[in-house]
Amino acid sequence: MNSSNYNPLSAWMHGAQMVALNMQGYGKSLWLMHGMFRANGGCGYVKKPDFLLKAASNSEVFDPKANLPVKTTLRVTVYMGEGWYYDFSPTHFDTYSPPDFYAKVGIVGVPADTMKKKTKTMDDNWIPTWDEVFEYPLTVPELALLRIEVRDANATGKSEFAGQTCLPISELRKGIRAVPLYSQKGVKYKSVKLLMRFQFV
Template structure:
């Protein structure tokens, strides 16, 4: 690191080390550390000696995320500090940049608000898919659209992992990294796990085609040319496909709930429960819907004479609960099966070179078989971790329904 001139690269550099007090050291993500590599592939020359070991899935601990940022407004923006050919007013706009691996890198900007430095209103939302969150940084930059010589107003850069969700004030800094007094961006941030993220609506044929492709990729195991090992991988196909179906059903039920409540795709279940409660209050039907907490699972009780829209919204919420609970219950059984398969495969991996040589594989064929084994193992680890994360998200969703029901007085006490 030898940057000396203030600017974007220094902003990213300082942002990277925000989490550790600026000491100049950040621990690598788990999947990039050597202590996460159980087995490392050795050179082809070692195949003949039978000392070959296998590289496992380095990225199993990584969870892709979807970042939703709404730039609401700014407060007390100064003039560009080095601008000379400029009037007293400014025309600010905001740029949001994602720095990380090439698939994650992105940049968007808001509209320009003319002649307003005190409280410009932007009210624009953006969405970013972050494949490797631990390596990504987010940079907020405020620029002047009418500056003739120098347009920089302020910026703030921080690691993705340090972002706090909800309504937040982003403190702006100068190009040199000094805090600008009383200058802020006002933003709203939501972060969703990609495994439960709500997807935009697509045509039916395109949707089914995409769904089929996703399902095929889940269990696309390559041949290892050893019957026992190939059979073990094949035994994981049905559990993996079942896990995909449960995750997909939860995903669709969440989309349907947002649609019924008339809320944006990024809305969470708490917002949906509040929307349903508001509709009931406006229609003087507060007691027509009740939710009981039975062993931390919402049980719905509602009148069949509810207005159609309210009834459909409650049914959609009940559907989300049922699908999340199904994912939790069945996902636990599926996870045990997948872990059992992984254990058997891991036991065999210790003797994989000799097993393949006994099967008559030599030279490039044995190297190809070992590469296929590594890919299969990585796929199996990744899908198993994804199922576990989806179960955790489903548990959180059910808890949020109960919490929102309590705050909106839809939750019945145990003695009612």
């Protein structure tokens, strides 16, 4: 027996009213839960999209696997990150050199929208500057979450966690934003942030 979790989005996209998660099982599933409930001011209540509240005119219920047209495209620019030097010891990531950060930026949602992309690795730099642009066509943006994770690449091939956040697409505001990152347990870092730009095209 362990403290693992399933992907809560599987239940949310089928209209489940309440989804139980193991709060000891820190990891991607709880990050998604934190991201979903950042919506609506973080009050703990998120209204379902209208298409999950009532059936269509032909009495059909929403099918997450349906072939739907693209409603909007999210363009994400990842400019840079900073703050690790203040929140971590100089030897936390690498004993003899600065960390080698890269960012994973992906969409979690219905199968057609789910995708992962990754920046290049910035070697030996506490303040990585990626300046990369990614685009995500979305068929059901109402159920989509933007998942961001920064990791430190190691020569052994096993990377080390350096921060994460998860944001509901429906709540993203256009423009350049300083996006705070969180620990694996969902605790907000004091200084670590990413400078990003969000556009809907």
